[in-house]
Amino acid sequence: MWGLIHKLGSPKWFYYRSAALQPWCWGAAVVLLLVGSVWGLVFAPADYQQGNSFRIIYVHVPAAFLAQSVFVAMAISGFVFMVWKIKIADMAAAAMAPLGASMTFVALFSGAVWGVPTWGTWWIWDARLTSMLILLFLYIGVMSLRGAFSRRDSGARAASVLAMVGVINIPIIKYSVDWWYTLHQPASFTLTSRPAMPLEMWLPLLMMVVGFYGFFIALTLTRTRSEILRREANTRWVKALIEEIN
Amino acid sequence: MAEPSSRRLGVAIGATLMRDLKRVRRRRGEVLNPLVFYALAVSLFPIGISPEAELLAVMAPGLLWVTALLATLLSLDGLFRSDFDDGSLEQMMLSPQPLAALSIAKVAAHWLFTGLPLALMAPLLGIMLALPIHSIGVLMASLALGSASLSLIGGIGAALTVGLPRGGVLLSLLVLPLYIPVLIFGTGAVQAAILGDAVLPHLAMLGALLAAALILAPWAIAASLRISING
Numbered sequence: 072m073w074g075l076i077h078k079l080g081s082p083k084w085f086y087y088r089s090a091a092l093q094p095w096c097w098g099a100a101v102v103l104l105l106v107g108s109v110w111g112l113v114f115a116p117a118d119y120q121q122g123n124s125f126r127i128i129y130v131h132v133p134a135a136f137l138a139q140s141v142f143v144a145m146a147i148s149g150f151v152f153m154v155w156k157i158k159i160a161d162m163a164a165a166a167m168a169p170l171g172a173s174m175t176f177v178a179l180f181s182g183a184v185w186g187v188p189t190w191g192t193w194w195i196w197d198a199r200l201t202s203m204l205i206l207l208f209l210y211i212g213v214m215s216l217r218g219a220f221s222r223r224d225s226g227a228r229a230a231s232v233l234a235m236v237g238v239i240n241i242p243i244i245k246y247s248v249d250w251w252y253t254l255h256q257p258a259s260f261t262l263t264s265r266p267a268m269p270l271e272m273w274l275p276l277l278m279m280v281v282g283f284y285g286f287f288i289a290l291t292l293t294r295t296r297s298e299i300l301r302r303e304a305n306t307r308w309v310k311a312l313i314e315e316i317n
Numbered sequence: 318m319a320e321p322s323s324r325r326l327g328v329a330i331g332a333t334l335m336r337d338l339k340r341v342r343r344r345r346g347e348v349l350n351p352l353v354f355y356a357l358a359v360s361l362f363p364i365g366i367s368p369e370a371e372l373l374a375v376m377a378p379g380l381l382w383v384t385a386l387l388a389t390l391l392s393l394d395g396l397f398r399s400d401f402d403d404g405s406l407e408q409m410m411l412s413p414q415p416l417a418a419l420s421i422a423k424v425a426a427h428w429l430f431t432g433l434p435l436a437l438m439a440p441l442l443g444i445m446l447a448l449p450i451h452s453i454g455v456l457m458a459s460l461a462l463g464s465a466s467l468s469l470i471g472g473i474g475a476a477l478t479v480g481l482p483r484g485g486v487l488l489s490l491l492v493l494p495l496y497i498p499v500l501i502f503g504t505g506a507v508q509a510a511i512l513g514d515a516v517l518p519h520l521a522m523l524g525a526l527l528a529a530a531l532i533l534a535p536w537a538i539a540a541s542l543r544i545s546i547n548g
Contacts, residue, residue, distance in 0.1 A: 075489065152538075155323025205494045208493070208494040211490065212494065214490045215487060216477060216478075216491060217492060219484070220548055222548050224548075225545075229548075232473075232544065233473075233477060234539055234541050236537050237495075240495050240498075242495070244497055247497065247498035247501045248501070250501070273323065
Protein backbone atom coordinates (compact mmCIF):
# COMPACT_ATOMS: atom_id res chain seq x y z
CA MET A 72 0.00 0.00 0.00
CA TRP A 73 2.65 2.51 1.09
CA GLY A 74 4.93 1.37 -1.67
CA LEU A 75 2.23 2.15 -4.20
CA ILE A 76 1.60 5.60 -2.76
CA HIS A 77 5.27 6.47 -2.88
CA LYS A 78 5.58 5.12 -6.39
CA LEU A 79 2.59 7.28 -7.36
CA GLY A 80 4.33 10.21 -5.76
CA SER A 81 7.44 9.76 -7.85
CA PRO A 82 7.24 12.23 -10.75
CA LYS A 83 9.05 9.90 -13.13
CA TRP A 84 6.75 6.95 -12.45
CA PHE A 85 3.70 9.17 -12.72
CA TYR A 86 4.89 10.70 -15.97
CA TYR A 87 5.32 7.35 -17.70
CA ARG A 88 2.15 5.78 -16.30
CA SER A 89 -0.11 8.72 -17.11
CA ALA A 90 1.05 8.71 -20.73
CA ALA A 91 -1.20 5.72 -21.41
CA LEU A 92 -4.12 7.25 -19.54
CA GLN A 93 -4.00 10.61 -21.22
CA PRO A 94 -5.49 9.86 -24.67
CA TRP A 95 -8.41 7.99 -23.07
CA CYS A 96 -9.30 10.92 -20.83
CA TRP A 97 -9.11 13.42 -23.69
CA GLY A 98 -11.08 11.12 -25.99
CA ALA A 99 -13.87 10.57 -23.48
CA ALA A 100 -14.06 14.28 -22.68
CA VAL A 101 -14.22 15.38 -26.32
CA VAL A 102 -16.85 12.77 -27.28
CA LEU A 103 -19.02 13.56 -24.27
CA LEU A 104 -18.78 17.32 -24.77
CA LEU A 105 -19.52 17.09 -28.50
CA VAL A 106 -22.48 14.75 -28.13
CA GLY A 107 -23.77 16.62 -25.07
CA SER A 108 -23.62 20.05 -26.68
CA VAL A 109 -25.19 18.99 -29.98
CA TRP A 110 -27.91 17.10 -28.14
CA GLY A 111 -28.50 19.89 -25.65
CA LEU A 112 -28.28 22.82 -28.05
CA VAL A 113 -30.09 21.30 -31.05
CA PHE A 114 -32.25 18.31 -30.17
CA ALA A 115 -33.40 18.91 -26.60
CA PRO A 116 -36.87 20.51 -26.50
CA ALA A 117 -37.14 24.22 -25.70
CA ASP A 118 -38.36 25.19 -22.26
CA TYR A 119 -42.04 26.12 -22.21
CA GLN A 120 -41.35 29.23 -20.14
CA GLN A 121 -37.84 30.35 -21.02
CA GLY A 122 -37.79 29.20 -24.64
CA ASN A 123 -34.36 28.61 -26.09
CA SER A 124 -32.53 30.74 -23.54
CA PHE A 125 -32.67 27.86 -21.06
CA ARG A 126 -29.99 26.12 -23.14
CA ILE A 127 -27.36 28.21 -21.31
CA ILE A 128 -27.87 25.64 -18.57
CA TYR A 129 -25.72 23.21 -20.56
CA VAL A 130 -22.69 25.41 -19.93
CA HIS A 131 -23.71 27.17 -16.74
CA VAL A 132 -24.48 24.21 -14.50
CA PRO A 133 -21.43 22.04 -15.42
CA ALA A 134 -19.14 25.05 -15.02
CA ALA A 135 -20.62 25.85 -11.61
CA PHE A 136 -20.23 22.20 -10.53
CA LEU A 137 -16.63 22.18 -11.63
CA ALA A 138 -15.87 25.54 -10.03
CA GLN A 139 -16.71 24.13 -6.61
CA SER A 140 -15.24 20.65 -7.07
CA VAL A 141 -11.92 21.97 -8.34
CA PHE A 142 -11.47 23.97 -5.16
CA VAL A 143 -12.12 20.88 -3.06
CA ALA A 144 -9.73 18.85 -5.23
CA MET A 145 -7.14 21.59 -4.84
CA ALA A 146 -7.52 21.58 -1.05
CA ILE A 147 -7.23 17.78 -0.92
CA SER A 148 -4.08 17.95 -3.04
CA GLY A 149 -2.75 20.61 -0.71
CA PHE A 150 -3.47 18.39 2.30
CA VAL A 151 -1.72 15.43 0.68
CA PHE A 152 1.24 17.64 -0.16
CA MET A 153 1.50 19.07 3.35
CA VAL A 154 1.10 15.77 5.18
CA TRP A 155 3.00 13.28 3.02
CA LYS A 156 5.25 15.73 1.12
CA ILE A 157 4.18 14.21 -2.19
CA LYS A 158 5.32 16.67 -4.82
CA ILE A 159 2.95 15.40 -7.49
CA ALA A 160 0.02 16.57 -5.35
CA ASP A 161 1.30 20.12 -5.38
CA MET A 162 2.00 20.05 -9.10
CA ALA A 163 -1.59 18.93 -9.63
CA ALA A 164 -2.89 21.68 -7.32
CA ALA A 165 -0.90 24.27 -9.24
CA ALA A 166 -2.25 22.89 -12.50
CA MET A 167 -5.86 22.93 -11.30
CA ALA A 168 -6.10 26.45 -9.89
CA PRO A 169 -6.34 28.44 -13.15
CA LEU A 170 -8.89 25.99 -14.53
CA GLY A 171 -11.03 26.32 -11.40
CA ALA A 172 -10.84 30.10 -11.54
CA SER A 173 -11.81 30.18 -15.20
CA MET A 174 -14.71 27.79 -14.59
CA THR A 175 -15.92 30.11 -11.82
CA PHE A 176 -15.70 32.98 -14.25
CA VAL A 177 -17.57 30.99 -16.93
CA ALA A 178 -20.30 30.16 -14.42
CA LEU A 179 -20.61 33.81 -13.39
CA PHE A 180 -20.55 35.08 -16.96
CA SER A 181 -23.06 32.55 -18.28
CA GLY A 182 -25.24 33.28 -15.24
CA ALA A 183 -25.15 36.99 -16.05
CA VAL A 184 -26.03 36.35 -19.70
CA TRP A 185 -28.84 34.05 -18.60
CA GLY A 186 -30.07 36.71 -16.22
CA VAL A 187 -30.95 39.07 -19.06
CA PRO A 188 -33.82 37.03 -20.59
CA THR A 189 -35.02 35.51 -17.29
CA TRP A 190 -34.63 38.28 -14.70
CA GLY A 191 -34.27 41.23 -17.07
CA THR A 192 -30.94 42.27 -15.59
CA TRP A 193 -27.27 41.31 -15.87
CA TRP A 194 -26.60 41.02 -12.21
CA ILE A 195 -28.62 40.30 -9.11
CA TRP A 196 -27.06 40.09 -5.67
CA ASP A 197 -28.61 36.75 -5.01
CA ALA A 198 -27.14 34.04 -2.84
CA ARG A 199 -25.62 31.79 -5.48
CA LEU A 200 -24.16 34.51 -7.67
CA THR A 201 -22.67 36.17 -4.63
CA SER A 202 -21.05 33.02 -3.26
CA MET A 203 -19.72 32.26 -6.75
CA LEU A 204 -18.16 35.71 -6.83
CA ILE A 205 -16.54 35.10 -3.45
CA LEU A 206 -15.25 31.77 -4.72
CA LEU A 207 -13.60 33.58 -7.62
CA PHE A 208 -11.83 35.87 -5.15
CA LEU A 209 -10.68 32.84 -3.16
CA TYR A 210 -9.19 31.30 -6.30
CA ILE A 211 -7.42 34.53 -7.19
CA GLY A 212 -6.08 34.71 -3.62
CA VAL A 213 -4.65 31.17 -3.76
CA MET A 214 -3.05 31.75 -7.14
CA SER A 215 -1.50 35.11 -6.28
CA LEU A 216 -0.22 33.82 -2.93
CA ARG A 217 1.58 31.00 -4.73
CA GLY A 218 3.13 33.47 -7.15
CA ALA A 219 4.17 35.93 -4.44
CA PHE A 220 6.84 33.72 -2.88
CA SER A 221 10.27 33.70 -4.45
CA ARG A 222 10.93 30.12 -3.26
CA ARG A 223 8.65 27.68 -5.02
CA ASP A 224 8.37 25.33 -2.06
CA SER A 225 7.23 28.11 0.30
CA GLY A 226 4.68 29.31 -2.24
CA ALA A 227 3.40 25.77 -2.64
CA ARG A 228 2.96 25.26 1.09
CA ALA A 229 1.37 28.67 1.61
CA ALA A 230 -1.09 28.01 -1.22
CA SER A 231 -1.90 24.60 0.31
CA VAL A 232 -2.67 26.15 3.71
CA LEU A 233 -4.84 28.82 2.13
CA ALA A 234 -6.70 26.26 0.01
CA MET A 235 -7.44 24.21 3.14
CA VAL A 236 -8.58 27.30 5.06
CA GLY A 237 -10.73 28.24 2.07
CA VAL A 238 -12.34 24.84 1.76
CA ILE A 239 -13.38 24.92 5.42
CA ASN A 240 -14.81 28.38 4.85
CA ILE A 241 -16.69 27.68 1.62
CA PRO A 242 -19.63 25.90 3.32
CA ILE A 243 -19.76 28.62 5.99
CA ILE A 244 -19.72 31.36 3.36
CA LYS A 245 -22.32 29.52 1.31
CA TYR A 246 -24.59 29.05 4.30
CA SER A 247 -24.27 32.62 5.48
CA VAL A 248 -24.84 34.04 2.02
CA ASP A 249 -27.89 31.80 1.55
CA TRP A 250 -29.14 33.04 4.84
CA TRP A 251 -28.48 36.62 3.80
CA TYR A 252 -30.54 36.48 0.66
CA THR A 253 -32.41 33.90 -1.33
CA LEU A 254 -33.93 34.90 -4.62
CA HIS A 255 -32.62 32.31 -7.03
CA GLN A 256 -34.81 29.49 -8.30
CA PRO A 257 -34.28 26.27 -6.32
CA ALA A 258 -31.62 23.83 -7.54
CA SER A 259 -32.76 22.21 -10.75
CA PHE A 260 -30.14 19.50 -11.02
CA THR A 261 -29.27 16.89 -8.43
CA LEU A 262 -27.84 13.44 -8.75
CA THR A 263 -29.57 12.05 -5.67
CA SER A 264 -33.20 12.99 -6.12
CA ARG A 265 -35.41 12.64 -9.14
CA PRO A 266 -34.74 15.34 -11.74
CA ALA A 267 -37.26 18.17 -11.88
CA MET A 268 -36.79 18.56 -15.63
CA PRO A 269 -37.90 16.09 -18.31
CA LEU A 270 -35.53 13.30 -19.21
CA GLU A 271 -34.74 14.55 -22.71
CA MET A 272 -33.47 17.82 -21.22
CA TRP A 273 -31.75 16.18 -18.28
CA LEU A 274 -29.75 13.50 -20.11
CA PRO A 275 -27.71 15.92 -22.24
CA LEU A 276 -27.08 17.95 -19.09
CA LEU A 277 -25.77 14.86 -17.32
CA MET A 278 -23.57 14.23 -20.33
CA MET A 279 -22.22 17.76 -20.27
CA VAL A 280 -21.50 17.53 -16.54
CA VAL A 281 -19.60 14.26 -16.97
CA GLY A 282 -17.89 15.72 -20.04
CA PHE A 283 -16.76 18.81 -18.11
CA TYR A 284 -15.34 16.58 -15.38
CA GLY A 285 -13.59 14.48 -18.02
CA PHE A 286 -12.16 17.64 -19.53
CA PHE A 287 -10.97 18.74 -16.09
CA ILE A 288 -9.24 15.41 -15.45
CA ALA A 289 -7.65 15.33 -18.90
CA LEU A 290 -6.44 18.91 -18.72
CA THR A 291 -5.09 18.48 -15.19
CA LEU A 292 -3.23 15.37 -16.32
CA THR A 293 -1.64 17.15 -19.26
CA ARG A 294 -0.78 20.24 -17.27
CA THR A 295 0.66 18.18 -14.40
CA ARG A 296 2.80 16.26 -16.89
CA SER A 297 4.25 19.45 -18.33
CA GLU A 298 4.77 20.80 -14.80
CA ILE A 299 6.74 17.62 -14.02
CA LEU A 300 8.97 18.20 -17.03
CA ARG A 301 9.50 21.83 -16.05
CA ARG A 302 10.36 21.13 -12.42
CA GLU A 303 12.46 18.06 -13.12
CA ALA A 304 14.22 19.60 -16.10
CA ASN A 305 17.63 19.04 -14.52
CA THR A 306 17.19 15.35 -13.73
CA ARG A 307 18.78 12.62 -15.78
CA TRP A 308 15.57 10.97 -16.96
CA VAL A 309 14.09 14.17 -18.35
CA LYS A 310 17.32 14.96 -20.20
CA ALA A 311 17.37 11.44 -21.63
CA LEU A 312 13.74 11.84 -22.65
CA ILE A 313 14.45 15.08 -24.47
CA GLU A 314 17.44 13.57 -26.26
CA GLU A 315 15.25 10.68 -27.35
CA ILE A 316 12.76 13.10 -28.92
CA ASN A 317 15.45 15.10 -30.64
CA MET B 318 11.87 21.80 36.12
CA ALA B 319 9.29 19.82 38.03
CA GLU B 320 6.49 22.16 37.03
CA PRO B 321 3.60 20.54 35.18
CA SER B 322 3.68 21.28 31.45
CA SER B 323 0.20 22.84 31.44
CA ARG B 324 1.40 25.45 33.87
CA ARG B 325 4.48 26.20 31.83
CA LEU B 326 2.24 26.64 28.78
CA GLY B 327 0.10 29.10 30.75
CA VAL B 328 3.21 31.04 31.74
CA ALA B 329 4.36 31.19 28.12
CA ILE B 330 1.00 32.41 26.87
CA GLY B 331 0.79 35.00 29.65
CA ALA B 332 4.32 36.21 28.96
CA THR B 333 3.63 36.58 25.23
CA LEU B 334 0.44 38.50 25.97
CA MET B 335 2.14 40.78 28.51
CA ARG B 336 5.01 41.44 26.11
CA ASP B 337 2.61 42.57 23.39
CA LEU B 338 0.66 44.74 25.80
CA LYS B 339 3.84 46.37 26.98
CA ARG B 340 4.94 47.03 23.43
CA VAL B 341 1.62 48.63 22.59
CA ARG B 342 1.86 50.86 25.66
CA ARG B 343 5.17 52.16 24.38
CA ARG B 344 3.89 52.86 20.89
CA ARG B 345 0.41 54.29 21.31
CA GLY B 346 0.16 55.43 17.71
CA GLU B 347 -0.34 51.87 16.55
CA VAL B 348 -3.53 51.63 18.60
CA LEU B 349 -4.80 55.03 17.60
CA ASN B 350 -4.30 54.66 13.86
CA PRO B 351 -7.11 52.13 13.22
CA LEU B 352 -9.43 54.19 15.42
CA VAL B 353 -8.68 57.40 13.58
CA PHE B 354 -9.10 55.55 10.30
CA TYR B 355 -12.47 54.24 11.53
CA ALA B 356 -13.74 57.71 12.40
CA LEU B 357 -12.38 59.25 9.22
CA ALA B 358 -13.71 56.55 6.89
CA VAL B 359 -17.16 56.62 8.51
CA SER B 360 -17.37 60.37 8.13
CA LEU B 361 -16.65 60.07 4.41
CA PHE B 362 -19.99 58.40 3.80
CA PRO B 363 -22.33 61.24 4.79
CA ILE B 364 -20.14 63.53 2.69
CA GLY B 365 -20.05 61.17 -0.27
CA ILE B 366 -23.63 59.92 -0.24
CA SER B 367 -26.03 62.19 1.60
CA PRO B 368 -26.31 63.87 5.00
CA GLU B 369 -30.01 62.94 5.28
CA ALA B 370 -30.65 61.22 8.59
CA GLU B 371 -33.23 58.72 7.25
CA LEU B 372 -30.93 57.49 4.51
CA LEU B 373 -27.95 57.26 6.87
CA ALA B 374 -29.93 55.37 9.49
CA VAL B 375 -30.77 52.69 6.93
CA MET B 376 -27.16 52.29 5.88
CA ALA B 377 -25.56 52.77 9.30
CA PRO B 378 -25.27 49.07 10.36
CA GLY B 379 -23.55 48.11 7.13
CA LEU B 380 -21.35 51.20 7.04
CA LEU B 381 -20.20 50.79 10.63
CA TRP B 382 -19.45 47.11 10.11
CA VAL B 383 -17.71 47.38 6.75
CA THR B 384 -15.57 50.24 7.98
CA ALA B 385 -14.66 48.37 11.18
CA LEU B 386 -13.68 45.43 9.00
CA LEU B 387 -11.41 47.63 6.91
CA ALA B 388 -9.90 49.21 10.01
CA THR B 389 -9.09 45.72 11.34
CA LEU B 390 -7.58 44.81 7.99
CA LEU B 391 -5.39 47.89 8.12
CA SER B 392 -3.95 46.87 11.47
CA LEU B 393 -3.34 43.23 10.52
CA ASP B 394 -0.10 43.82 8.67
CA GLY B 395 1.56 44.83 11.92
CA LEU B 396 0.41 41.71 13.79
CA PHE B 397 3.57 39.69 13.14
CA ARG B 398 5.67 42.18 11.18
CA SER B 399 7.94 43.55 13.89
CA ASP B 400 8.40 40.12 15.47
CA PHE B 401 9.35 38.78 12.08
CA ASP B 402 11.81 41.59 11.44
CA ASP B 403 13.64 41.39 14.77
CA GLY B 404 13.73 37.60 14.96
CA SER B 405 11.39 37.16 17.95
CA LEU B 406 9.20 34.93 15.80
CA GLU B 407 12.06 32.50 15.28
CA GLN B 408 12.61 32.42 19.03
CA MET B 409 8.93 31.61 19.53
CA MET B 410 9.20 28.84 16.99
CA LEU B 411 12.23 27.39 18.78
CA SER B 412 10.63 27.60 22.22
CA PRO B 413 9.36 24.34 23.71
CA GLN B 414 5.79 25.66 23.75
CA PRO B 415 3.52 25.08 20.74
CA LEU B 416 3.56 27.95 18.28
CA ALA B 417 -0.25 27.70 17.94
CA ALA B 418 -0.71 28.58 21.63
CA LEU B 419 1.70 31.51 21.44
CA SER B 420 -0.02 32.83 18.34
CA ILE B 421 -3.36 32.79 20.20
CA ALA B 422 -1.75 35.11 22.74
CA LYS B 423 -0.60 37.45 20.00
CA VAL B 424 -4.03 37.44 18.35
CA ALA B 425 -5.66 38.12 21.72
CA ALA B 426 -3.42 41.14 22.19
CA HIS B 427 -4.34 42.31 18.70
CA TRP B 428 -8.05 42.03 19.52
CA LEU B 429 -7.62 43.86 22.84
CA PHE B 430 -6.01 46.80 21.06
CA THR B 431 -7.95 46.85 17.80
CA GLY B 432 -11.28 45.04 17.94
CA LEU B 433 -12.28 46.06 21.42
CA PRO B 434 -11.46 49.78 20.99
CA LEU B 435 -13.34 49.76 17.68
CA ALA B 436 -16.37 48.30 19.45
CA LEU B 437 -16.09 50.91 22.20
CA MET B 438 -15.84 53.72 19.68
CA ALA B 439 -18.70 52.53 17.49
CA PRO B 440 -21.54 54.10 19.57
CA LEU B 441 -20.17 57.58 18.94
CA LEU B 442 -20.05 57.01 15.19
CA GLY B 443 -23.43 55.27 15.33
CA ILE B 444 -25.02 58.35 16.83
CA MET B 445 -23.40 60.49 14.16
CA LEU B 446 -24.96 58.23 11.52
CA ALA B 447 -28.40 58.54 13.16
CA LEU B 448 -28.47 54.91 14.27
CA PRO B 449 -31.47 54.39 16.59
CA ILE B 450 -30.31 54.60 20.21
CA HIS B 451 -31.82 51.26 21.25
CA SER B 452 -29.61 49.36 18.79
CA ILE B 453 -26.31 50.81 20.03
CA GLY B 454 -25.78 48.12 22.65
CA VAL B 455 -26.20 45.40 20.05
CA LEU B 456 -23.80 47.22 17.73
CA MET B 457 -21.14 47.17 20.42
CA ALA B 458 -21.77 43.55 21.35
CA SER B 459 -21.71 42.37 17.75
CA LEU B 460 -18.52 44.28 16.99
CA ALA B 461 -16.77 43.05 20.13
CA LEU B 462 -17.72 39.44 19.38
CA GLY B 463 -17.19 39.61 15.64
CA SER B 464 -13.89 41.43 15.72
CA ALA B 465 -12.38 38.57 17.73
CA SER B 466 -13.12 36.29 14.78
CA LEU B 467 -11.75 38.95 12.45
CA SER B 468 -8.48 39.01 14.41
CA LEU B 469 -8.19 35.21 14.32
CA ILE B 470 -9.00 34.81 10.61
CA GLY B 471 -6.89 37.83 9.76
CA GLY B 472 -4.02 36.28 11.71
CA ILE B 473 -3.88 33.49 9.12
CA GLY B 474 -3.52 36.00 6.30
CA ALA B 475 -0.99 38.07 8.26
CA ALA B 476 1.07 34.96 8.98
CA LEU B 477 1.01 33.89 5.33
CA THR B 478 2.14 37.27 4.03
CA VAL B 479 4.53 38.41 6.78
CA GLY B 480 7.61 37.23 4.89
CA LEU B 481 6.64 38.92 1.64
CA PRO B 482 8.09 42.34 0.85
CA ARG B 483 4.77 43.87 -0.23
CA GLY B 484 2.25 41.64 1.48
CA GLY B 485 -0.28 44.35 2.30
CA VAL B 486 -2.45 44.25 -0.82
CA LEU B 487 -2.24 40.48 -1.03
CA LEU B 488 -3.26 40.27 2.63
CA SER B 489 -6.55 42.04 1.93
CA LEU B 490 -7.22 39.81 -1.06
CA LEU B 491 -6.71 36.70 1.08
CA VAL B 492 -8.62 37.83 4.13
CA LEU B 493 -11.63 39.80 2.90
CA PRO B 494 -13.49 36.85 1.32
CA LEU B 495 -13.10 34.94 4.59
CA TYR B 496 -14.59 37.88 6.52
CA ILE B 497 -17.93 37.76 4.73
CA PRO B 498 -19.79 35.42 7.15
CA VAL B 499 -18.79 37.62 10.11
CA LEU B 500 -19.94 40.70 8.23
CA ILE B 501 -23.29 39.11 7.38
CA PHE B 502 -24.14 38.05 10.91
CA GLY B 503 -22.71 41.24 12.43
CA THR B 504 -24.81 43.61 10.33
CA GLY B 505 -27.71 41.17 10.69
CA ALA B 506 -27.64 41.59 14.45
CA VAL B 507 -27.72 45.38 14.26
CA GLN B 508 -30.46 45.39 11.63
CA ALA B 509 -32.53 43.00 13.74
CA ALA B 510 -32.08 45.29 16.73
CA ILE B 511 -33.29 48.28 14.71
CA LEU B 512 -36.39 46.39 13.55
CA GLY B 513 -37.02 45.03 17.03
CA ASP B 514 -36.45 41.40 15.99
CA ALA B 515 -34.68 38.74 18.01
CA VAL B 516 -31.02 39.63 18.25
CA LEU B 517 -29.70 36.59 20.07
CA PRO B 518 -29.69 34.20 17.07
CA HIS B 519 -27.33 36.54 15.22
CA LEU B 520 -25.08 36.94 18.22
CA ALA B 521 -25.16 33.18 18.72
CA MET B 522 -23.99 32.69 15.14
CA LEU B 523 -21.20 35.19 15.71
CA GLY B 524 -20.26 33.22 18.82
CA ALA B 525 -20.29 29.99 16.83
CA LEU B 526 -18.01 31.51 14.20
CA LEU B 527 -15.69 32.65 16.97
CA ALA B 528 -15.66 29.18 18.53
CA ALA B 529 -14.80 27.57 15.20
CA ALA B 530 -12.13 30.17 14.46
CA LEU B 531 -10.66 29.74 17.93
CA ILE B 532 -10.27 26.01 17.38
CA LEU B 533 -8.99 26.01 13.80
CA ALA B 534 -7.24 29.33 13.18
CA PRO B 535 -4.29 28.87 15.62
CA TRP B 536 -3.12 25.76 13.75
CA ALA B 537 -3.35 27.52 10.41
CA ILE B 538 -1.53 30.55 11.85
CA ALA B 539 1.25 28.36 13.26
CA ALA B 540 1.66 26.44 9.98
CA SER B 541 1.71 29.68 8.02
CA LEU B 542 4.28 31.27 10.33
CA ARG B 543 6.56 28.25 9.84
CA ILE B 544 6.25 28.64 6.07
CA SER B 545 6.97 32.37 6.23
CA ILE B 546 9.99 31.94 8.49
CA ASN B 547 11.51 29.18 6.38
CA GLY B 548 10.69 30.92 3.10
